[in-house]
Amino acid sequence: MAFPHRPDAPELPDFSMLKRLARDQLIYLLEQLPGKKDLFIEADLMSPLDRIANVSILKQHEVDKLYKVENKPALSSNEQLCFLVRPRIKNMRYVASLVNADKLAGRTRKYKVIFSPQKFHACEMVLEEEGVFGDVSCDEWAFSLLPLDVDLLSMELPEFFRDYFLEGDQRWINTVAQALHLLSTLYGPFPNCYGIGRCSKMSYELWRKLEEEEDGETKGRRPEIGHIFLLDRDVDFVTALCSQVVYEGLVDDTFRIKCGSVDFGPEVTSSDRSLKVLLNAEDKVFSEIRNEHFSNVFGFLSQKARNLQAQYDRRRGMDIKQMKNFVSQELKGLKQEHRLLSVHIGACESIMKKKTKQDFQELIKTEHALLEGFNIRESTSYIEEHIDRQVSPIESLRLMCLLSITENGLIPKDYRSLKTQYLQSYGPEHLLTFSNLRRAGLLTEQAPGDTLTAVESKVSKLVTDKAAGKITDAFSSLAKKSNFRALSKKLNLIPRVDGEYDLKVPRDMAYVFSGAYVPLSCRLIEQELTRRDSLAAATFPSSAGQSLRLEPPARASQVLERRSWQGLDEVVRLLNCGELAFTDMTKEDKASSESLRLILVVFLGGCTFSEISALRFLGREKGYRFIFLTTAVTNSARLMEAMSEVKA
């Protein structure tokens, strides 16, 4: 059932180098503080750190005890303290309080703060204000890219989403640019660059600046990765807000995959202990089902179980020698597979218990109705009921946002009533949540008399205005209109269903949403790639056709110049992002045809497993390989939580 890749699909680059790089750098930093030391690690950094350097490596470099950075006084008695933190102000206050407490007690120790992935001036400022700047030495651990899987790199910066898309804080953009720069130094330049969204544009420009400052090195290198797509999350909120039904996405929605691994509780392991499982391509069972629609998974697993049993059964009727062979070579693999299989079956059961109930069906139905844009009234009352029954604050919010985006804002009456209901159900502090959502353009009100064209003219005026600041202003004042309906029509996001959609043999990327919807973000990439391929075919006809129709050179060059996301003009206008399509960075002729089929997709603000599965599907169909770089793996719940205000 797992699809093999087409034979012409390129090999993925080896990203384990990134891990080694990060580890060596960390060791270097630890060695900067010679002798025994205690290491304080921020909770958010623990899992990523674990993927880079385990405890024994840390111990080798004289880390004595490990502590979690939390708001408690430290019990460490070591003379040297090392803090490994994200550059956040609250961490600085923690360090400062520790140092100041020592000072009061007349104690002098050595303190070192290692910021990952970079330090911010504001942090040093806080240390200075607290009067400890002189006592602490600061360093940077430029660890920004964690390879979670063979084709997935994560920056593990979930706060990127809120910081940029809600607060308009651009400080992480530099980190993104640095990460891209690192990739291009390691894996050669990227011949073709595309981007949608303001953040993409800024990241791209900063990255170009970095490359220019450090010219020379990469120029002569052959590109390994042919294309890079940069996408802002706000280009496509819809996809991220949908319930996921592909296995990996479903596991994420249900159990929360954290840094590439998941904690399966007792209900999955059917024992009293919970189990931490690493989910990646090395897990043979998982790698076959991760991209599957959930309805297929169980059947697959039972088939697998039968096969396994058959293999076990082979040992009957073996002679001694064969048996020896079996035990020494195959048994271990089979046992391993057995273990994995039972874990995934357990997970499936648990998911089934939760999801196959009546309400889940209803939920999916409502979602599909919203995507297709029919029975809006019914959907609205479904959401209302959802809120009235206090099903889940995050879910309710998600549905409201989905309604707002697909419908280009709520009609004023619904806007008020849904909000009132929500506040009554989940507490008044969500007044602030609504204000956040409005600012981010996730939950808005249709302005009375504000027809589509009026909005568009307003937006296009703003877009032509070069002053970037104005756009940010517009960003917060005039909540973005999504035009989802028009986009959906233009890009054919809702596949026409003739008969039942066969989820076992998917036809298109829509299978990740049960055949109801092709993810917008993935469709955009597909469109561009298809366009390129057809252009290439036209410009460089196959050798057979060459003699027949030689293109006049003038025309050929004309075609070559059109390299931006043109032809998508209409789409661009509807997306309201204004900024997209960067010209090519280097001449393409150096790129091998192999590398041109290797595509890096950068999601600024996070991507979901469904999007990853969809693009993996596209790759298999068309002979591409996709590599994903995301600020963090996200899902609808994480997005909503990022926007929520909760009582501290």
Add this chain to the structure above:
Amino acid sequence: MDCYTANWNPLGDSAFYRKYELYSMDWDLKEELRDCLVAAAPYGGPIALLRNPWRKEKAASVRPVLEIYSASGLPLASLLWKSGPVVSLGWSAEEELLCVQEDGVVLVYGLHGDFRRHFSMGNEVLQNRVLDARIFHTEFGSGVAILTGAHRFTLSANVGDLKLRRMPEVPGLQSAPSCWTALCQDRVAHILLAVGPDLYLLDHAACSAVTPPGLAPGVSSFLQMAVSFTYRHLALFTDTGYIWMGTASLKEKLCEFNCNIRAPPKQMVWCSRPRSKERAVVVAWERRLMVVGDAPESIQFVLDEDSYLVPELDGVRIFSRSTHEFLHEVPVASEEIFKIASMAPGALLLEAQKEYEKESQKADEYLREIQELGQLTQAVQQCIEAAGHEHRPDMQKSLLRAASFGKCFLDRFPPDSFVRMCQDLRVLNAIRDYHIGIPLTYSQYKQLTIQVLLDRLVLRRLYPLAIQICEYLRLPEVQGVSRILAHWACYKVQQKDVSDEDVARAINQKLGDTPGVSYSDIAARAYGCGRTELAIKLLEYEPRSGEQVPLLLKMKRSKLALSKAIESGDTDLVFTVLLHLKNELNRGDFFMTLRNQPMALSLYRQFCKHQELETLKDLYNQDDNHQELGSFHVRASYAAEERIEGRVAALQTAADAFYKAKNEFAAKATEDQMRLLRLQRRLEDELGGRFVDLSLHDTVTTLVLGGHSKRAEQLARDFRIPDKRLWWLKLTALADLEDWEELEKFSKSKKSPIGYLPFVEICMKQHNKYEAKKYASRVGPEQKVKALLLVGCVS
């Protein structure tokens, strides 16, 4: 050519010395050299003269003039000396003029007489005055040694990084030493001094008496001492006219000489070169110059004029009122080629080439002779090397021509030595030119390196020549042309008579976007000269906006700095500027500035949210951003306030703000919340339990669960809870209570707005099939099947 060796003077058997003219000086000196303080920098450096020194008790009313000339006598600077009496002058390794004043203050001037800085040699020196001072060169830079009126020494080994060291006292020293010098051994500076017949070596710890080995007896005092250029050798001149020469460590004697002149010499310097055959000392008296070495005879010259000796790496420069000469030992290659009747391969090759030009067959004979001996390679090398040591271009040419001629008969002679020599000579001839006046020899040039030479040209503001040299030698742009252009630009911005526009344009025209040129550095220099406007203009050309910011801040153009920082995309930079602005401007202006820069504003807001909440409030106030202000107070109502009264007050402020923001919905919601809070408080007082902070829905649920149905109804009416919600609420609560009787009563109170299916569902959830069945019958027809399925009545 016969007379080529005419100026060669043999010293002993092995070495020849020659003296040739570098320049004829036309510096039009008004006074005799002997009336001046003189300092000449090594490596063909400039000459400084301070006329009218104070030791001559002349009319004090006349101010002395400090003049600086190039080695060819071209005036570089002239300035009236307005400071105190000067004891000694000297040049540092960076060609800065150090003027040691009597009070121990050292004034530093540039090559063009521009005052750079000054430093003091300490209080002790100030009190006791300076008796004598020496400027010496070490590996670290240039040092100053001072003899004070109290006969104590103070020195600093590097004036760039001033660390004063006071040397220990010399026991029983009553008068000034007859002569002394600074020595540099093992990277430590010492002082060697002579008092009567005794020699003392001072290091930083102790004073030790030393005796030179093999010193002739009968010496009652040393009149002069000289240390060689490399601090390896020492020469002592005694009152008996006896000269002792040996190593500077005083462990070994090289030779001695008795000149029988008892008059103290004016100057004594070493004249040797690296790997010299002979070690010789040049001694100068008023009218006589003597070259003395390990030979019974000395070479004698007559000095027509008052002269001054400058020791160099490979010889001695001698300048007087009218000429500037160089005296050195003839280098080996030249000696071999030009010595009379020399049969060295180089000599034969030179001869052969001359014959070849005369079209004589003798050329072939000579060539054959060399080839038979297999010495052609050596011959070519000799000619190339000798060419380097020739001062006159015509001699250089003939030697190079000979080398090139010889090369033709060699199969594989690597051409780079020849090519490099041609290039080097071209550079050397260019800088030896009268107008440039840097008479470097080949050895000095190699020792100095091209980079230093370029620096010196830049120092003399000879930018075009420096650039030509860079281009000629094809130096990488960053080290060569760009660097020089940057220096030029820095000089250019100091020209106060040219308008800002012209300077900026001229600089941009010349520099364009040459790699490695930092416009911000040039702008910093312009700002240093007080030309802020020019600096801003120059910064416009800086492509990296990040580089512009620090200088703009320094120039107090913070607003411009802010927009540049934003342009750079570096948030840290933006933040730096923000903090700057915050301290610089008053609060109102600061906020106004922020208002025009949304990116900076959001950055600052983020910071305030975590660190300065009050400022955040002020920010919103300033902007009349009532919406955010309202949100701020709502947050405060549950984050900062503990007491109900405080929270209600915060909410009231929030509601007011929302009204101002025309956000009726939020205002109403906030007011509802105030009401709810008060009510919850009352409920807590009356019924006990926890109500505060529950949502409306949860409050009502709690009431129902607590059996306070009346209150719950009341609340629902007060807050206009829709029927649907109320039904859901009661349904869930009653089922939780398993109060089936009440539930049934409730279901019959009126027609259910949510239908009866939920009743069935909830009963089944509590596994009460009996109750569920009751409601299943009441479910509407379209959901009836579902209900029946739930209850389990498949029939």
